[in-house]
Every structure is written in C-alpha cells, then in structure tokens.
Amino acid sequence: MKSAVIVFPASNCSRDAQVALEKITGRSVDMVWHEETTLPKVDFVVVPGGFSYGDYLRSGAIAARSPIVQDLVRKANNGLPVAGFCNGFQVLTESGLLPGALMRNKGLRFVCRPQKLNIVNKDTMFTAAYTHQDTITVPIAHFDGNYYADSTTLSKLKKNNQIVFTYEGNPNGSANDIAGITNEAGNVLGMMPHPERAIDPVHGGTDGLKLFRSVLESLR
Amino acid sequence: MSAKIKITPEVVAEHGLSIAEYDLICQRLEREPNINELGIFSVMWSEHCSYKSSRRHLGKLLTKGERVIQGPGENAGVIDIDDGDVIIFKMESHNHPSYIEPYQGAATGVGGIMRDVFTMGARPIANLNALRFGDPSHPKTKTLVAGVVHGIGGYGNCVGVPTVGGETNFDKGYNGNILVNAMCVGLAREDKVFYSAAKGVGNPIFYVGSKTGRDGIHGATMASAEFDDDSDAKRPTVQVGDPFTEKLLIEACLELMATDAIIAIQDMGAAGLTSSAIEMADKGGVGIHMNLDKVPQREPDMTPYEMMLSESQERMLMVLQPGKEQIAIDIFNKWDLDVAEVGKTTDTGRLVLTHKKKKVCDIPIAPLADDAPNLDRPYSKPVKRDVLENDPIFDPVKRGSDYNSVLKTLLSCPDIASKRWIWEQYDRTVMGDTMDSSQSGGDAAIVRIHGTNKAIAITTDCTPRYCTADPFEGGKQAVVETWRNLTCTGATPIAITDCLNFGNPEREDIMGQFVYAIEGMNEACRALDYPVVSGNVSLYNETNGKAIPPTPAIGGVGLIKDILKHATITGAKEGNTLILIGDTAGWMGSSLYAQFILGHNQPNSPIYAPPPVDLDAEKLNGDYVRRLIHDRRVNAVHDLSDGGLALTALEMAFSNGLGIALNAAKDIPTYAWLFGEDQGRYLLCVDQYSVNPVVSTAHTLGIAAQIVGKVGGERVSAVGGFDLSLNDAHMVYENWLPDYMAS
Numbered sequence: 001m002k003s004a005v006i007v008f009p010a011s012n013c014s015r016d017a018q019v020a021l022e023k024i025t026g027r028s029v030d031m032v033w034h035e036e037t038t039l040p041k042v043d044f045v046v047v048p049g050g051f052s053y054g055d056y057l058r059s060g061a062i063a064a065r066s067p068i069v070q071d072l073v074r075k076a077n078n079g080l081p082v083a084g085f086c087n088g089f090q091v092l093t094e095s096g097l098l099p100g101a102l103m104r105n106k107g108l109r110f111v112c113r114p115q116k117l118n119i120v121n122k123d124t125m126f127t128a129a130y131t132h133q134d135t136i137t138v139p140i141a142h143f144d145g146n147y148y149a150d151s152t153t154l155s156k157l158k159k160n161n162q163i164v165f166t167y168e169g170n171p172n173g174s175a176n177d178i179a180g181i182t183n184e185a186g187n188v189l190g191m192m193p194h195p196e197r198a199i200d201p202v203h204g205g206t207d208g209l210k211l212f213r214s215v216l217e218s219l220r
Numbered sequence: 221m222s223a224k225i226k227i228t229p230e231v232v233a234e235h236g237l238s239i240a241e242y243d244l245i246c247q248r249l250e251r252e253p254n255i256n257e258l259g260i261f262s263v264m265w266s267e268h269c270s271y272k273s274s275r276r277h278l279g280k281l282l283t284k285g286e287r288v289i290q291g292p293g294e295n296a297g298v299i300d301i302d303d304g305d306v307i308i309f310k311m312e313s314h315n316h317p318s319y320i321e322p323y324q325g326a327a328t329g330v331g332g333i334m335r336d337v338f339t340m341g342a343r344p345i346a347n348l349n350a351l352r353f354g355d356p357s358h359p360k361t362k363t364l365v366a367g368v369v370h371g372i373g374g375y376g377n378c379v380g381v382p383t384v385g386g387e388t389n390f391d392k393g394y395n396g397n398i399l400v401n402a403m404c405v406g407l408a409r410e411d412k413v414f415y416s417a418a419k420g421v422g423n424p425i426f427y428v429g430s431k432t433g434r435d436g437i438h439g440a441t442m443a444s445a446e447f448d449d450d451s452d453a454k455r456p457t458v459q460v461g462d463p464f465t466e467k468l469l470i471e472a473c474l475e476l477m478a479t480d481a482i483i484a485i486q487d488m489g490a491a492g493l494t495s496s497a498i499e500m501a502d503k504g505g506v507g508i509h510m511n512l513d514k515v516p517q518r519e520p521d522m523t524p525y526e527m528m529l530s531e532s533q534e535r536m537l538m539v540l541q542p543g544k545e546q547i548a549i550d551i552f553n554k555w556d557l558d559v560a561e562v563g564k565t566t567d568t569g570r571l572v573l574t575h576k577k578k579k580v581c582d583i584p585i586a587p588l589a590d591d592a593p594n595l596d597r598p599y600s601k602p603v604k605r606d607v608l609e610n611d612p613i614f615d616p617v618k619r620g621s622d623y624n625s626v627l628k629t630l631l632s633c634p635d636i637a638s639k640r641w642i643w644e645q646y647d648r649t650v651m652g653d654t655m656d657s658s659q660s661g662g663d664a665a666i667v668r669i670h671g672t673n674k675a676i677a678i679t680t681d682c683t684p685r686y687c688t689a690d691p692f693e694g695g696k697q698a699v700v701e702t703w704r705n706l707t708c709t710g711a712t713p714i715a716i717t718d719c720l721n722f723g724n725p726e727r728e729d730i731m732g733q734f735v736y737a738i739e740g741m742n743e744a745c746r747a748l749d750y751p752v753v754s755g756n757v758s759l760y761n762e763t764n765g766k767a768i769p770p771t772p773a774i775g776g777v778g779l780i781k782d783i784l785k786h787a788t789i790t791g792a793k794e795g796n797t798l799i800l801i802g803d804t805a806g807w808m809g810s811s812l813y814a815q816f817i818l819g820h821n822q823p824n825s826p827i828y829a830p831p832p833v834d835l836d837a838e839k840l841n842g843d844y845v846r847r848l849i850h851d852r853r854v855n856a857v858h859d860l861s862d863g864g865l866a867l868t869a870l871e872m873a874f875s876n877g878l879g880i881a882l883n884a885a886k887d888i889p890t891y892a893w894l895f896g897e898d899q900g901r902y903l904l905c906v907d908q909y910s911v912n913p914v915v916s917t918a919h920t921l922g923i924a925a926q927i928v929g930k931v932g933g934e935r936v937s938a939v940g941g942f943d944l945s946l947n948d949a950h951m952v953y954e955n956w957l958p959d960y961m962a963s
Contacts, residue, residue: 009467009468009555009556010378010380010467010468012379012380012467012650012651013380015651015652016650016651016652049650051377051467053464054462054464054465109370109644110377110644110645110646111644111645112644112645112646112647112648112649113644139649141647141648141649141650143377196652197649197650197652200652202653202668202783204655
C-alpha cells in the first residue's frame with residue numbers, strides 16, 4: 001500500500017502519522033505540502049492532526065480551502081480512501097467530505113487523556129481488523145472536538161451505519177457520543193482521537209495499529 | 221519618543237537607572253546619551269539582562285561535567301547523550317507578565333523558552349512548567365490558575381510540543397506575585413549546534429519572524445522592579461504571543477540550519493532587538509551597524525526607541541554567510557515569515573543605528589554587556605531554625621482527630637492533591653515519543669529519543685517551604701530532589717537548569733536567601749556531579765514590600781540508555797512487597813504534616829528546620845536504586861517527598877489502581893513514621909522473589925532497607941494508622957482542584 005500525509009503549516013501530527021504508516025506498510029510515505037495541487041498516486045491519504053494555519057478563523061477552515069484539499073475532495077469523491085485524525089477530522093468536515101461540525105469542547109477546556117472508544121461499526125475498511133475487540137483506548141488531545149450535526153443528519157448517520165466510534169464517557173459534549181464517522185460511501189473516515197499515538201508499546205498501548213492494518217488489508 | 225527628548229533626572233529614573241549608573245554611561249560614552257541610547261543602556265543594565273546582583277554568586281556554581289558541551293552563557297545549556305545526539309535545555313521565568321495578564325504572560329513564557337532552545341539548532345521535544353500560585357482563598361488565585369494553564373496549553377499545544385511534566389504549589393506567599401517558570405528540552409545533533417557569537421566583518425545581519433510592534437516595550441525593566449497596587453496598569457508591557465508563527469519559525473529555522481548559511485543566531489527575547497544584537501556582537505567581538513528602516517514593522521511611524529525596546533514575539537536575528545542570503549530568503553518566504561537584511565557586522569566594536577538617514581545611536585558594545593554593573597550587594601545570614609522535636613501531642617488522636625481525617629486533609633491539601641485539572645489541558649502525547657508524563661503521577665517524565673531505544677528523563681522540583689525555613693538546605697534539597705526524581709526512572713542524572721526566583725536583592729535578608737540557596741545548590745551539584753548548564757534569575761518578586769518564599773526551581777535531565785531498563789510509579793502487581801530504601805527518623809519540621817495538621821502554616825507560627833539532606837547517603841541510596849532498576853528488580857518506584865511515606869504509598873496506589881497496606885511503625889511514633897519527611901528515601905515495589913536480594917544487598921552496601929508493606933486489595937491502610945477504601949481516598953485526592961476551580 002502506498003500512502004501519503006498532507007502537511008499544512010502547523011500540522012503537528014504529520015510525523016506521528018508518517019511513523020504509523022511506515023510501520024504498517026513497510027514503505028516510505030509521501031509527505032505532501034499544502035500548496036501542491038495534485039496528490040501523488042497513492043492508495044490511502046491521511047489528513048493529520050495539529051493546528052493547521054494556527055486554527056485561525058475556525059479549526060480546519062483555512063486548510064479546507066488550500067490547493068491540495070481541492071484535489072483530495074475530488075479524489076475522495078471518486079473513492080480514494082482518506083482518514084482524518086483530530087484536526088484532520090475538522091478539515092474533512094470543513095471541506096464537506098464529512099457531515100457535521102466540530103465545536104469547542106463543552107467544558108471549554110483543551111482535553112488530553114487516554115480515551116476508551118466503542119467500536120460501533122466493524123464493517124468498515126478502517127475497523128475490519130478489530131474482530132475480537134469491541135473497545136479500544138487511544139489518546140485524545142483537542143479543544144474543538146464537540147461533534148455537532150442536526151437531527152436529520154444524526155439519524156442518517158445512524159441509519160447508514162456511518163458512526164464508527166463513540167466515546168465511553170463523553171469528554172467533549174459530542175452529539176450521541178460520536179468520536180468518529182465515515183462518509184456514506186465508507187471510504188472517508190474522520191475521528192477526533194489519535195490512533196497514530198497508540199501504535200507502540202512505549203505509548204502505553206497499541207490499540208491504534210489495527211486501524212491502519214484494516215486499511216492495508218482492505219486494499220489487498 | 222524622539223531623539224530630541226531631553227534627558228532629565230526624571231527620565232533617567234523612569235528608566236530604572238541610578239544616578240551612579242547614569243554617570244557611568246556618560247563616562248563610557250564621553251557625552252550624554254540620547255533617548256535611544258539611554259533606553260538601550262537601561263534594558264541592558266536591568267537586573268533581568270545584566271544579572272548585576274547575581275552574577276558574582278552564580279559564578280560559584282559547578283558548570284562543568286563529563287557530558288557538558290555548553291554551560292551557562294549561551295541561549296541554553298547543551299549536554300551529550302551519546303551517538304552524536306545532544307540535549308539542549310533551559311528553564312526561564314515569566315512571573316511578572318503572568319501576574320498582570322495570565323494567558324499571554326504564560327503563553328509567551330513558553331514561546332520564549334522554546335526559542336532559546338531551537339535558536340541553538342534543537343527541535344523542542346518536551347516542555348515542563350513549575351507554577352506557584354497564591355493561597356486558594358485569595359480572590360485572584362483562581363483566575364490566575366485558569367489563565368496561566370490556558371496560556372501554557374494554548375501555546376504549547378498549538379506548537380505541537382508535548383507538555384510532559386512540572387509542579388504546582390499554592391502558598392499565600394505568592395498572593396501578589398505568582399511564579400510561572402517554563403522549561404523546554406530540545407534535541408539536536410552535536411555537529412549542528414548553533415551559537416550566538418557573530419563573526420567576521422561585513423557579514424549580513426538578517427531579521428526573521430514576526431514584525432516588530434509596540435508590545436512589550438520595557439518588559440525587561442518591568443521584570444526588574446517590584447509590584448505595587450498599580451501593577452495592573454502595566455498590562456500594555458505584556459507581549460502577545462502567536463504560537464502558529466512560532467511553529468513556522470521553528471520549521472523555517474531548522475530548515476535553514478540544515479544548510480551552511482548561518483554563522484550565528486539569537487532569538488529576540490527580553491529587551492528584543494537591543495539585547496539580541498548586543499549579545500551577538502559582544503560574544504563575537506565585532507560591531508554592528510543596523511538600518512532601522514529595514515526592520516519589518518507592524519505599525520507605521522515607529523521610533524528607533526520603540527523598535528529597539530519592543531518585545532514583540534517570534535523574532536530572530538542571525539548573521540549569515542555572505543552569498544547565502546537567498547537561501548534564507550527562500551526558506552522564510554516558503555513559511556510566510558518576514559525576512560529582511562537589516563545590517564552588517566563591522567570592525568568598530570560599536571552599535572550604530574541609523575533611522576531615516578540619521579544616526580540615532582552610536583555606542584561602544586563592551587560596556588553594554590561585559591562592563592555592566594556587577595554588584596556586591598550586602599547580605600545577611602539566614603536565621604538558624606530550631607529542630608522540631610517529636611512530641612506525643614503531634615499524634616492525631618491526642619489532637620482529638622484520627623488518622624483517617626488527617627490523611628484526607630493531606631490528600632486534599634493544595635500541594636498534594638491531584639493536578640489533573642491542569643495537565644489534562646496539555647497535549648502530552650504529540651510527537652509520539654512520550655513514555656511517561658504527569659499522567660502517571662510519577663517522579664519524572666520520560667521522552668524517547670525519536671527513532672532510538674534511548675530516552676531522557678526530565679523533572680522540575682523545589683520545595684519552597686524548606687527554602688523559607690533554611691535557604692541553604694532548601695537549595696540543596698531542590699537540586700537533590702530532581703536528582704532523586706530522575707533516578708526513580710532508572711536514568712543517570714546529567715545536569716540541571718535553574719530558575720532562581722527571589723524578592724528584592726536590595727534587602728539584605730533577601731540577598732542572604734539568594735546567596736545561601738546558591739551555596740546549598742552548589743554543594744549538592746558538586747557532591748552528585750550534577751552541573752548547572754543554564755538558567756535564569758528572577759528578582760524583585762515582591763508586592764508592596766512582601767517578598768515571595770525563596771524559590772530556586774530546578775529542572776533536571778537524565779539519560780536512559782536502554783528504554784527496556786527503566787521504571788515508573790506504575791507497574792506494581794497484586795501481592796508485591798513494598799521496600800523502603802533510606803533512613804527514617806521521622807523528621808516533622810517544615811513537613812506538610814506540620815503545616816496542615818499542626819498549623820505551622822498559620823501567620824506568625826514558628827518556623828522549624830527542614831529535613832537536612834545527607835549527600836553521601838543520597839548518592840549511595842540513589843545509585844543503588846538505579847542499579848536495581850537496571851537489573852529489573854523493581855516493578856515500580858516513587859521517591860519520598862511531600863507528606864512522607866504515607867502520601868508516597870498512596871500516590872503509588874492511585875497510579876496503579878491497587879490498594880496498599882503499610883506495616884506498623886517501629887521505634888518511632890506512628891505519625892512520624894507515616895508523615896515524616898526524611899530525605900534520601902525511595903519506595904520500591906518488588907516481586908516476592910526479589911525481596912531478599914534487594915534487602916540483603918542494600919545492607920551489605922550499608923544502605924537502610926526494610927519491608928514496609930504489601931500491594932493489593934482495594935484498601936489503603938497502615939497498621940496503627942489509617943484505613944480507607946482506595947476509591948474514597950482517591951476521590952479526595954482527585955476532587956480538590958476541580959471542585960476549587962468550579963467553586
């Protein structure tokens with residue numbers, strides 16, 4: 001599997017995503033600068049966490065209008081697998097690839113902690129490898145993770161099995177405890193937690209690995 | 221202000237200069253200075269920049285060691301961690317700005333210390349902070365806690381550097397003057413360390429980063445004066461930070477550093493363009509000529525005075541190799557940062573500034589830096605305190621209370637209670653190398669060196685109540701406790717940075733605190749071969765004549781050569797045995813028990829001698845514990861500090877989610893056994909089969925070691941003392957701070 005990570009100014013987690021992808025794929029990862037207009041030919045793209053453009057205006061809003069994201073949107077709509085973690089999730093909602101929005105945490109504080117998640121849907125290209133697990137623990141670290149969508153969208157998400165992860169103990173006020181969703185076609189995932197920070201025993205857990213493995217296996 | 225302003229005695233006084241200092245300036249210039257020159261002298265000779273009260277004393281400290289590559293005198297200290305890797309680190313205060321404007325004050329403190337580190341070629345890999353707030357009941361405390369924590373998180377999180385550790389105290393002594401000490405640790409290659417000495421003549425001087433605005437003018441002078449009731453009016457002198465620009469600046473600088481374009485580089489911190497230009501020129505023995513019209517400016521019509529004294533954030537000054545200018549311009553353009561050639565190095569030894577085709581400053585550089593006042597302030601020897609003898613009346617039962625209540629009081633006292641409310645607001649896991657952080661409640665953070673199997677342990681520590689009682693012992697203890705904290709991870713302690721926060725040095729008793737604290741620190745540094753490589757002095761921490769407790773905050777760094785051979789506070793298993801290393805005499809003077817149970821924290825109550833540190837025992841015990849960790853004899857470790865054995869054991873229980881049963885006291889009263897704060901002690905958690913080897917080897921080496929209890933179950937208890945459910949005790953520990961912040 002050939003993969004790429006998009007790098008915006010202050011994409012602080014681009015290296016973390018790169019390390020995770022290299023570990024799983026055994027191949028080098030294309031790091032794509034935000035000013036590029038075309039993605040390289042890859043099978044999977046990660047939009048990493050961080051504070052793209054300083055999170056000015058709204059988290060992910062400026063990044064969603066960068067040259068590279070226009071190409072990303074086009075290709076994702078044609079089926080290219082894409083995952084956005086944390087700020088990446090915000091970029092994906094801002095770009096319209098995923099429904100809803102991420103608002104300031106209910107507690108009005110940044111929150112960083114190991115977070116237990118329920119795997120709600122294992123029939124996705126991002127979760128298929130979690131066969132014997134119903135919950136995982138991965139870090140969260142965000143200020144704007146409070147997922148919001150109107151009730152029609154929320155019921156649609158549920159009906160289409162687009163809700164992939166929910167929080168066990170809601171840390172940020174997200175509607176229906178939503179931590180991660182896919183688009184309707186199932187090739188675009190957005191989630192606030194950081195699976196790329198749970199891939200090594202020194203992280204205190206490796207629950208994030210299978211997410212990347214799921215993508216790898218689904219593309220074989 | 222224009223160069224036409226007449227220099228009157230009032231203008232001189234407004235610049236914080238004494239008449240004698242002004243005379244000296246005139247003598248060195250052989251004429252009266254103009255306003256720009258006066259401003260430049262005033263910031264360079266401020267306490268903050270010149271260390272005029274502290275220099276001669278700092279010179280006594282141990283600063284050399286086998287692994288020291290660069291000691292004090294540069295932007296940060298540099299130590300060798302093998303394989304061509306170096307760690308660059310420093311801790312710095314941002315006390316006055318944080319009191320006036322907590323969010324921006326703390327945020328720019330974090331930004332400033334990171335710039336000190338990446339200026340030298342290092343990628344920042346960890347931030348820590350040592351915070352001291354006033355009494356929780358003081359009306360400003362809650363707002364200050366919220367603002368400072370938000371500011372530290374707001375900056376560090378956005379820049380993408382994990383905030384992995386630190387400490388927080390609350391004490392009425394900080395009511396009018398909180399302490400915000402930020403530490404940054406960076407990683408570089410030994411052959412890619414950058415220094416600030418400008419070299420050569422005719423080399424281009426480049427300004428990069430943000431534009432210069434009118435913020436922070438005279439911040440360094442503010443940091444060198446006491447506060448009074450009008451301090452809020454000083455808010456405009458607080459700088460405003462932009463972490464996004466800082467992140468871009470880090471990436472752009474590191475990218476340029478990978479080329480061979482840079483001769484010297486220096487961040488613009490306190491005293492901004494003035495201090496960076498002068499330090500670079502002075503260290504390199506060259507002159508500097510700058511054209512201020514070229515300085516990127518945020519606002520129109522800025523005067524030379526404003527440009528030179530602005531403390532706008534996220535700016536750097538560098539001397540480039542001639543012919544490599546375009547490389548720098550391209551890189552900074554790529555990162556959307558300002559870049560401008562503002563001058564050249566010269567052979568005149570003078571700082572010459574021109575503005576709108578006029579010369580607005582022409583002063584010799586040496587007097588500004590090297591010949592800055594070096595005062596020998598009078599000081600008095602601190603009062604010798606009595607030793608608090610144990611007394612049956614100290615027993616909780618005799619006081620009409622019981623051990624359970626006493627334990628709950630201590631668990632919820634501000635110095636002990638969980639600081640989760642604080643550290644959950646810091647991203648501790650970004651960069652993917654954090655192995656242990658504040659989250660565990662352990663002694664030191666552990667950060668892996670990216671792509672290797674080695675790691676560094678990092679900690680900050682200081683016990684202000686010990687320093688108040690005895691600055692010498694307190695200074696010694698602060699250094700030793702960081703050494704002990706690092707040892708608890710299995711790391712070999714290498715070096716420290718110090719952030720020395722004291723009151724007004726013009727008072728003999730305060731100067732005495734400073735001098736004796738340094739003496740104590742130095743004794744510990746030398747005994748442990750644990751040098752100081754960087755630091756900062758913050759004096760005048762007073763409001764309305766009331767000084768803060770002497771607070772020499774120490775940041776320590778150690779090396780873990782093999783990450784498989786490390787330990788933390790977690791890792792205890794059901795049925796494990798608890799072994800106490802080190803002697804317990806039951807020292808109660810200046811203990812938390814004395815403060816919160818015996819009422820010694822009340823105004824006008826007597827102050828007793830703090831626990832003395834026996835440096836020989838300290839080294840012997842620590843080296844043994846480290847060896848046990850390397851031999852994998854230990855499942856979990858925690859050093860004994862605030863609250864003694866009981867609180868140490870409980871913190872271990874909380875961290876592991878397992879109960880603990882402590883044995884009865886032998887030979888000393890139960891309260892002294894459980895809550896005494898004797899130094900040089902560690903609590904080890906070991907498997908049954910390791911108990912005998914661990915204890916008997918200790919005895920062979922002449923180290924006190926005894927079995928003190930067991931791990932397991934769902935209660936925390938001590939024979940003859942307390943007995944609580946683990947969950948109840950944990951809730952008491954966890955709830956204090958969030959309840960306080962919500963109240």
